[in-house]
Amino acid sequence: MxxxxxxxxxxxxxFTVGKSFLKRxxxxxxxxxxxxxxxRSGETLGLVGESGSGKTTLSKIxxxxxxxxxxxxxxxxxxxxxxxxxxxxxxxxxxQDPASSLNPRATVYESLNRPLIVNGCxxxxxxxxxxxxxxxxxxxxxxxxxxxxxxSGGQQQRVSIARAIMLHPKLIVLDEPTSALDVSVxxxxxxxxxxxxxxxxxxxxxxxxxxxxxxxxSDRICVMYGGKIMExxxxxxxxxxxxNPYTMSLLSSMPPLHPKDRSRKKYLLSGDVPSLINxxxxxxxxARCRFxxxxxxxxxxxxxxxxxxxxxxxxxAGSEELHL
Amino acid sequence: MRIREKLRLIxxxxxxxxxxxxxxxxxxxxxLAPVIARHxxxxxxxxxxxxxxxxxYPLGTDEYGRCIFCRVIYxxxxxxxxxxxxxxxxxxxxVTLGILSGYYGRxxxxxxxxxxxxxxxxxxxxxxxxxxxxxxxSAQNVAIAIALVTWAQFTKIxxxxxxxxxxxxxxxxxxxxGERNSQIILRYILPNLTSTIIILASLALPSAILSTTSMGxxxxxxxxxxxxxxxxxxxxxxxxxxxxxxxxxxGLAIVWTVLGFNLSAEGLKELLDPRLKV
Amino acid sequence: MNDTILQVKDxxxxxxxxxxxxxxxxxxxxxxxKGETFALVGESGCGKSTTARAIMxxxxxPGKINSGEILFEGRDLLGMRENxxxxxxxxxxxxxxxxxxxxxxxxxxxxxxISEGLVIDKMEKKAAWRTAAxxxxxxxxxxxxxRIKAYPYEISGGMRQRVMIGxxxxxxxxxxxxxxxxxxxxxxxxAGIIELMNSLRQAHDTSILLITHDFGVVADIAxxxxxxxxxxxxxxxxxxxxxxxxxxPYTQLLMKALPTITKNEGRLTTIHGSVPNLTEAALGxxxxxxxxxxxxxxxxxxxxxxxxxxxxxxxxxxxQVK
Numbered sequence: 044m045x046x047x048x049x050x051x052x053x054x055x056x057x058f059t060v061g062k063s064f065l066k067r068x069x070x071x072x073x074x075x076x077x078x079x080x081x082x083r084s085g086e087t088l089g090l091v092g093e094s095g096s097g098k099t100t101l102s103k104i105x106x107x108x109x110x111x112x113x114x115x116x117x118x119x120x121x122x123x124x125x126x127x128x129x130x131x132x133x134x135x136x137x138x139q140d141p142a143s144s145l146n147p148r149a150t151v152y153e154s155l156n157r158p159l160i161v162n163g164c165x166x167x168x169x170x171x172x173x174x175x176x177x178x179x180x181x182x183x184x185x186x187x188x189x190x191x192x193x194x195s196g197g198q199q200q201r202v203s204i205a206r207a208i209m210l211h212p213k214l215i216v217l218d219e220p221t222s223a224l225d226v227s228v229x230x231x232x233x234x235x236x237x238x239x240x241x242x243x244x245x246x247x248x249x250x251x252x253x254x255x256x257x258x259x260x261s262d263r264i265c266v267m268y269g270g271k272i273m274e275x276x277x278x279x280x281x282x283x284x285x286x287n288p289y290t291m292s293l294l295s296s297m298p299p300l301h302p303k304d305r306s307r308k309k310y311l312l313s314g315d316v317p318s319l320i321n322x323x324x325x326x327x328x329x330a331r332c333r334f335x336x337x338x339x340x341x342x343x344x345x346x347x348x349x350x351x352x353x354x355x356x357x358x359x360a361g362s363e364e365l366h367l
Numbered sequence: 368m369r370i371r372e373k374l375r376l377i378x379x380x381x382x383x384x385x386x387x388x389x390x391x392x393x394x395x396x397x398x399l400a401p402v403i404a405r406h407x408x409x410x411x412x413x414x415x416x417x418x419x420x421x422x423x424y425p426l427g428t429d430e431y432g433r434c435i436f437c438r439v440i441y442x443x444x445x446x447x448x449x450x451x452x453x454x455x456x457x458x459x460x461x462v463t464l465g466i467l468s469g470y471y472g473r474x475x476x477x478x479x480x481x482x483x484x485x486x487x488x489x490x491x492x493x494x495x496x497x498x499x500x501x502x503x504x505s506a507q508n509v510a511i512a513i514a515l516v517t518w519a520q521f522t523k524i525x526x527x528x529x530x531x532x533x534x535x536x537x538x539x540x541x542x543x544x545g546e547r548n549s550q551i552i553l554r555y556i557l558p559n560l561t562s563t564i565i566i567l568a569s570l571a572l573p574s575a576i577l578s579t580t581s582m583g584x585x586x587x588x589x590x591x592x593x594x595x596x597x598x599x600x601x602x603x604x605x606x607x608x609x610x611x612x613x614x615x616x617x618g619l620a621i622v623w624t625v626l627g628f629n630l631s632a633e634g635l636k637e638l639l640d641p642r643l644k645v
Numbered sequence: 646m647n648d649t650i651l652q653v654k655d656x657x658x659x660x661x662x663x664x665x666x667x668x669x670x671x672x673x674x675x676x677x678x679k680g681e682t683f684a685l686v687g688e689s690g691c692g693k694s695t696t697a698r699a700i701m702x703x704x705x706x707p708g709k710i711n712s713g714e715i716l717f718e719g720r721d722l723l724g725m726r727e728n729x730x731x732x733x734x735x736x737x738x739x740x741x742x743x744x745x746x747x748x749x750x751x752x753x754x755x756x757x758x759i760s761e762g763l764v765i766d767k768m769e770k771k772a773a774w775r776t777a778a779x780x781x782x783x784x785x786x787x788x789x790x791x792r793i794k795a796y797p798y799e800i801s802g803g804m805r806q807r808v809m810i811g812x813x814x815x816x817x818x819x820x821x822x823x824x825x826x827x828x829x830x831x832x833x834x835x836a837g838i839i840e841l842m843n844s845l846r847q848a849h850d851t852s853i854l855l856i857t858h859d860f861g862v863v864a865d866i867a868x869x870x871x872x873x874x875x876x877x878x879x880x881x882x883x884x885x886x887x888x889x890x891x892x893x894p895y896t897q898l899l900m901k902a903l904p905t906i907t908k909n910e911g912r913l914t915t916i917h918g919s920v921p922n923l924t925e926a927a928l929g930x931x932x933x934x935x936x937x938x939x940x941x942x943x944x945x946x947x948x949x950x951x952x953x954x955x956x957x958x959x960x961x962x963x964x965q966v967k
Contacts, residue, residue, distance in 0.1 A: 093831035094801075106543050136543045138536035146537045148558040154537075157554070158544035195919065203540070210544060225688035225858065230902035230913035237908055252832055255861070259904035259913070278907065296836035298861025300905050302884045305865050311840060312833050314787060315801050 048213055048246050049082035049105065054114030056100055060320065072319045074100040075111070076270045079346065082214070087240070087247040089261030089278070091254065091293070095316045096267040098250050102216050105248065107132030119213050135207030139219035141199035145191040151202055152187040155209065162210055176205040179242075180235055197228035201235060208239055216248045221256060233260060254297040258282060263352075266290050269317040269327030272346055276353035286349065286360040288332045326357070334359065377634045386630020393624045397443040404437035409592040417610045427612040429603065435612060438594035439620050445595050446576050446624060449510040449588075453575035454568050456514035461521020462564060466552055468522065469529025479522065487519040495578070499587045506589040509582045513575050521567050528563050532556055562636055569632030573625035580621055596621055650819050650852045651677040651700070656713035658692070658699050661706075665924040669695045669708070671876040674950070677820065682846065682853040684863045684884075687873035688899075690920055693856045696873075697822050700854070701740055702730045718819065735762055739813030743825035745805035749797040755781070756793035759812045766816060776815060784811040784841060803834035807841065814845050821846075824856040839865055860903055864888065869956075872896045875921055875931040881950060882957035892959040894936045930962065938963055 055078075057071040075097045082088045092098040103109040104116065107129040116123040118133045138144045145154050152173065159169040177187065180201040191199055200220060207215050217236070221229040233256070239245060251257050257264060258278055265275045266289065274287040285291055292310045299305050314331045326332070329339035338358050346356040355361075377383055396403060405423075412432035420427045426435035468479040486494075498512035532538060532555075541551050582588045583597025591598070596617040603613025658670040670692040677683045685693040699710050702722060715722040717738065722730060734740075742748045750758060759780055760773035768776065774793075781789035784807040786800075797805055806826060813821055823842065827835040843866055846853055855867060863870055863884065870887045872880040872895065880893040891897045901914035918935035929944035930936070936943065940963065948960040959965070 093833060103539075106539075108539060108542055132543055132545065134543065136540055138539065140536055144536040144540060146555055146559070148561075157541075157546070161545050161550075206540070206544075226860075226899060227688060227902045227916040230904075231915045233904065234912050234915060237912065254832065255904045259906060259908055292833055296833045298835075298839075298859065299864045300861070300903075301888050302864045302867075309836055309840065311837050313785070315804065316831070316834075 046084050047081045048084040048119060049080075049248075050115070050117040051078060051080045051105075052115040054078045054101075054104065054111045054116060056104060056109065056111045070320050073270050073322050074319060075104070076322075078114075078267075078270075078272055080265060080272065080275070082246060082248060083263075084213075084246055085240075085244050086262040087249050087260050089257035089264040090248060090250040090267065091252065091257055091264060092267035093252060093293075093316065095269060095319055097270040098267050099218065100270075101267070102218050102248065102250055105214070106134050106136055106216050133212055134214040134216050135210060135212040137200070137203045137207050137215065137217045137220045139222055141196045141203065141223060142191065144203045145199060147191055150188055150190055151182075151194070154191075154202065155187075155206055158206060158210060172209050173205075176209045177202075179239065180205045181231075195228075196224050197231060200224065200228075200232055204232070204235065204239070208243065208245070211243070214246045214248060216250070218250045219252070220249075222251065222253065229256070236260070254294065255300075266293065269322070270319055271327050271343075272354070272356060273328065274353075274355050274357075275346070277351070280351065280353055284353075286353070286355040287357045288334050289328045380634060382630050383634030386627050386632075387634070389623060389627025390631050391627075393443050393447065393620075393627060396440050397447050400440050400444060404434070404440045406434040406437045408438045408441040408594045409433065410437070417606065419610070420612060426616045427610065429599070429610070429613050430606065433592075435599075435616055438599055439596070439616050442594040442596045442599065442617065442620065443624070445506050445589050445593060446579065446621070449506045449579045450572050450576040452507065452510035453513040453517075453579070454571045456511060457518045457521060457571055457575070458564060458568055460514065461518035461567075462525050462560070464518070465522040465525025466529055466556060466560075469526035470533060470548070470552060470556065472530075476526075480526075483519045483522050486516065487523075489516075491516040491578075492581070495582065496585070496587060499582065504587045504590055506579070506593070506595065509579050509588045510575075512582075513578045517571065517574070517578075521571075524567060525560060525563065528560060529556060532559060565632065565636045569629065569636070572628055572632075576621065576625055648679045649676050650679050650718060651854070652714070652716040653696070653700070654714040654716070656696065656699060656715065657711040658695050658704060658708060659711055660708045662924070667923045668876055668926065669923065670699065671927065672713075673871075673873075673876075673878045675871050675878060675881060677852050677854060679819075679852055680846070680850045681868040682855055682866050684855040684857060684867035684870045685873055685878075686857055686860065686863050686870060688858055688920075690875075690923075691873040692876040693873050694824055697740070697824050697854065697856050700822065701734055701738060735813075735818075736766065736816050737818050738820045738822060739816065739818040740822040740824065741806070741809045741813055741826050743828050745802060745809050745829075746797065748809055749805055751797050754794050754796055755800070755808050759808070759815065762812060762816050780811040780815045781808070783845070784808070785837075786811075801834075803830050803838065806830060806834075806838055810838070810841060810845065814849065814851065817849055818851060820852045820854060822854045822856070825858070826855075827862060828857075828859070835862075842866065860900070872899075875927075876923060877927075877931060877960070878950065879932070879961070880957075880959045886954070886957045890954075890957070892953055892957070892964040893932075893961045894938055894963075895932050898937075930960075 054075055056075040057073050060070045060072055078101065090098050100109065104111050107123055110124045110127050121130065123130060155173045156169050159172060182198060182201055182205065186194065186198065221232050224232065240247060249257065249260050261278050263276060264278050264281045266273045266287065268289050274281065274285065274290045281290065282294065285294060292312050295308065295310045299307065312331045317327055323340060325340040325342055326344050329335040332339065344356045344358045346354050348354050349361055410433060414432065415428050416430050416432040418424055418428045424434050424436065426439065428434055464479050468476045494516045495512040498515060499508050502508040538551060538555060541555055579588055580597030583595035584601040588597055589595040599617040600614045606613055654674050655672050656670055657672060660667040660669055673696065685696060687693050698704050700715055700722065704710055710723060756774060756777045759777035763773035763776055764770060778789060778793050781793055786792050786804055786807055792800060827838050830838065839862065842853065857863060867884045870882065870884050871878045872893065874895050880887065880891065880896045887896065891900055898914055898916045902916065904913060916935050921931050921934065927947055929946055930948050933939040933943040943962055946962060948962050950958040950960045951965050953959050953964060
């Protein structure tokens, strides 16, 4: 039985640009516009998008770091924000840069201890938890007294994972956790994440731009572009039966797994990453979409369910006119 | 363990050792002044005025027959205490405002930056003179005046550093697992600023000492008969041809102190940085 | 062979670190033919970037090229004087780097930077500026008449990388060295850059030395591949041979560590241990401590590249036995 752990409804977040004492006449960056999303308990939802897609802003909102301008966010049925304040955040976080994820002036033990103490653990309870979890992420006890600069990237990232999981959060947000790591180290980290997920029944929001990694790790995938969701669905469904032109471009841009695939058809995008300030009325992708029609520039597409939990935001998804 | 090993490494650096000894001697002079100096700093002997250096008066005497050597030695107390006092006040004000400005941003930042820019734009000597004349000339007041005039540079630099730190992942992680802002500042931001603070303080101390001696030169520092180096130096200018030692030796003392401190400050910074690999 | 553009023989680069010496690149040999794309692939610290910089003679203190030959069209680059190598750089050998923001001078316009190289080649200023405009169109920069007067910070990362490519290729170099050209870019932008490099290469018959850690990029455009580990080339061959029949245990494990499957199909293979300390000279095979198949001979004999099938070289002792 799958219950919904995280529920986002019509979330919007704009950032104002420039300094002027008058509140009007200030341009706004529409980072997240009307995003609705559900994350089921125990699953890994892969969030894919490029620069300007809004995935980083969305992850900050879900982590409780950034109150949205409007919309509801429920974690475990409880609202995450009350006005501008964050109600107790229920998530753990693992970030992209392993080196800046740990306080350079604290030992590994202190970095792991602090979150536990802040959340009410006693010194002894904390010690037990630290020893238990560092073992689970394959960090030896001798590492506990070291400083972050003495650790390798892989080790630093494993410490971050232990820190995130030790508090038994409902949701773990992983923002490009392996992008800064070598291939062999990445494999270790991904294995650790999968083992921990199985053992503790964790829910992951896995944000990445690496399409092979997201296919490996995710149960479902959500594709974002220009602050909006383009497509959501089961991983294999998205990879084999995508319905959104942006998804098509994205997947065809993926580097091949074998040289024999190098002559595959690539749907390259012309133009540049979308401006989030001068946003048109219609679909965010229509300026670069090869299938764009008049309606696309005038009316923003709704995110519709086309069956089996596969959601697409495109006026012509599944229709005869779209030859994907 | 790490500190001991690092100390060994630092002691191998000749510049640091030299600086440490030089500055150490100044501190020793300040502490052991009554032992080292044979005469009091105010002790006059008009019969022996303007004597060139000799056995009893190793650095000669001034126009009142006071021993220059003894005055320079006792003067180290004034220079150090005033210099240190200025730096401490300056650091506390500057760093605190820099952290608040950089961390909280928005309105707090605007207000503090406005204040900083205002202070920054006033010529320091003029402002310092105004403050001292208001409060009355004395060594402590000079220290306070200097501090009130120079904290702005601390604030600007610390603010920039804190703004950079705010976006780092370990600070975000701290927010996520529930640290309050005050704790984040004390436990995460401040310890990572120690390198910066030490560098700034090490630049500030010699500058403070030089400023106090300038103020002393203008007669705004410690008053007679207290042996402020700047005062002694300025008082000796009129005798520069007949009794040059009156101005030269306090001048050398200033140079010695500032140089010694600068050389050793670099080593101190390395000592406190956990990234220094042994 | 007269078609060989670049030949690297027994190249050794070291870095001084305190009292010890780091052997960043040890005795590597490879060659690049005219019009081919050769990829040097490996993880961080394997020495691939150092090799690229050595070819351009960009190694500075505390680094040093200790020994070896780098023959470019028959001329030894290591023996040249500074002004000779400066005339080779940019003109005959171009280089693009990972982070295009760092490689473009922020205070000069894009048009200015592109035409600068052409002016050095004795082109007249106005002609150089017109050529720069044409270059921007060739690399598909939209709105190129306006963008030519723009500064680097005003355009996106993908566009900057295109400008770099254009800048380098407009002087018709024989060899283009691309050091992680797409790592900092989005996937769709990356695909565009790779297509661009391919088409420009075909148009000008330029050879490319591609430095990367991404096997996907290798599969996309490389003709031949050299796999590097701990400063050495452990396997060398045509791209299809490397992907279909990897012979060195490191190559095999690395390919199995790539996420090419879904988690339901199994776990990724990991390589236990970590990269060896390069300050110690290699006694045996540098990979022996991490190799699941290591024999005693592996720790005492230093393996060398042998041709195991036509055009396919491997330095593993065990692979040579089979």
